[in-house]
Amino acid sequence: MIELFDLDSLSTVVVTAIGLLAAYFLNLHSKSVAPLLTYYPSQFNLDVLSNCDLLLKPYVPTFLWGKSGHVQTFLYGKMGRINSPYPLGDRHSFVMEDGATMTFDIFAPISNINKKCVLLVCPGIANSSESLYIRTYIDYAQRMGYMLAVLNHLGAVKSVDLTAPRLYTYGDTEEYAKMVKEVGLLYPDYMFIAVGFSLGANVVIKYFGEDVSRQDGFVGAVSSCQGYDILRLAARHFFHHWKQLRRLYILAMTRHQQGILRRSASSPMNNLLSLYFFDVKALMSATTLHQIDELYSHKRAGFNSCEEYYHWASSCNYIDKVRLPMLLLNAADDPIVPKEVLQVPHRIASEHRNVIFALTAHGGHLGYFEGGLIIPNTVTWLDKVVVAYCDALLHVITLSPPSSSSSSSSTKRPNQADGEDNKSDLNGANHVVTSKEDGNRKDDVIVSDVIGLSDSVV
Structure with a gap:
């Protein structure tokens, strides 16, 4: 006994x-809480937020595992989405100056409402319109009345041959620029909103900052789960750390990129590897993206070192030149993007009158699953909030277009939102007002009192 x-x-x-x-x-x-919001309290930002309830209400993840950033990220990486639809689009192909074949797909609205707006989407690293999370977002946005143009990164679509010795890079905006140009010719009367996911968001922001005239014709932009500062991440060896199991995630991404390189063995890519005497064996044995960048990427991009390559590719070096309304979205439990780089969106949202930085407590990296006890909904909170922000942007601009600080901007598609400052609380959001000194001027920056950011972050 x-x-x-x-x-x-x-x-x-x-x-x-x-x-x-x-x-x-x-x-x-x-606890499931509303996103932490950082923004300058201009009338424009307040109007956008008052028309975007999802940013003011708690994001409630799937009950059993949704509050784990690791599970969210793992499920996104392995399954993409649950029961993802397969939207049908029209593929457009163009041969670039160096012979590379770039493609993008256009998806028409499948709603009775046509918002006369094209969402120009740049997916994450090595992703395309065929990626499950992108497919789910496309289908949801179509049903909400949007047309979408989705870039397919070079080498990401198996059915599209590589016709030049080149793959995608962290900061190359050439293909995205080509897509914007061609869509503009096809739909000159439509409004444009740029949408980027992860590395694709880095490309979008860099695209706008490289040449400010590119912002003409755009209503705004949405950035989801990007890392902003690739050089800082590499310099501090974040991608080598086991903290937050980051090394495992980077290994999975490395294997994916190696798979694309192997798949290109019978294409001109093979000639590139041979021509420049790249160590193919070492390349295929790499366990981190940084090793691939050391062996191949920075050399192919024409830089003397990875440091030069990362500096060129990082959106943080271009984002200050962007004058469009923007939503910058990140998750505090993202195991791939550490909090240390979130100084960038926090600063930008504090200084720009039309930028909102939303930091959720949960969501992981491109996860944001919601609904159910164990099995989540097909449509994620990320899908919904990106569309909701676009809706709010169109609503505010259509009803009361803010004046532009750029004389070259279209009056219908402003670059800089002005408006009389208003510090009134938004219904459903908990706010505290903090002040920051800028010379002789004292500006108020509103930060939702939901999730604390450590001093090392802000």
Whole structure:
């Protein structure tokens, strides 16, 4: 009896310990809260937020595992989305000056409402319109009345041959620029909003900052889950750290890129590897993206070092030149994008009158699953909030277009939002007002009092 009692007690202890560990890993104690919002309290920003309820209400992840950034990110990486639809679009192909074949797909609205607006989408690293999370977003946005043009990164679509010895890079905007130009010719009367996911958001912001005239014709932009400063991430060896299991995620991304390189062995890409005497064996044995960049990427892009390559590619070096209304969205539990680089969007939102930085407590990297006890909804909170922000942007600009600080801007598609400052609270949001000195001027920056950012972040 004593032995049986001891065995039962031990079993109880083990089960309890496992349960506590699971609860800790799944972050079950964490509350579902509204995003932390940082923005200058211009009338334009307040009007946008008052028409975008999702940014003011709690994001409620899938109950059992949705508060774990690791599970969110893992499910995004392995499954993309649950029961993802397969929207049908029209593929457009163009041969670039160096012989590379770039493609993008156009998806028409499938709603009775046509908002006369094209969302120009740049997916994440090595992704395309065929990626599951992009497919789900396309389908949802179509049903909300939007037309979409989605860039397919070079090498990302198996059915599209590489016709030049070149793959995508972290900061090359040439293909995105080509898509914008061609869509502008096809739909000259439509409004444009740029949408970028992860590395694609980096490309979008860099595209606007490289040449400010590119912002003409755009209503605004949305950036989701990007890292902003590739050089800083590399310099601090974030991609080599086991903290937040980041090394495992980078290994998976590295293997994906190596798969694309292998797939290109029978294409002109193979000639490139041979011509420049790249160490193919070392390239295929790499375990981090930085190793691939050292062996191949920075050389192919024409730089003397990875440091030069990363500096050129990082959107943080271009974002100050962007005068469009923007939503910058990140998750605090994103295991791939550390909080240290979130100084960039926080500063931009504090200084620009038409930028909102939203930091959610949960969501992981491009996860943002919601609904259900275990099995989430097909459409994610990310899909919804990006469309909701676009809706709010169109609503505010259509009803009361703000004046532009740029004389070259279209009156219908402003670059800089002005308006009388208003510090009134938005319904449903908890705000505190902090002040920052800028010379002799004192500006108020509103930050939602929801999630604390450490001093190392802001």
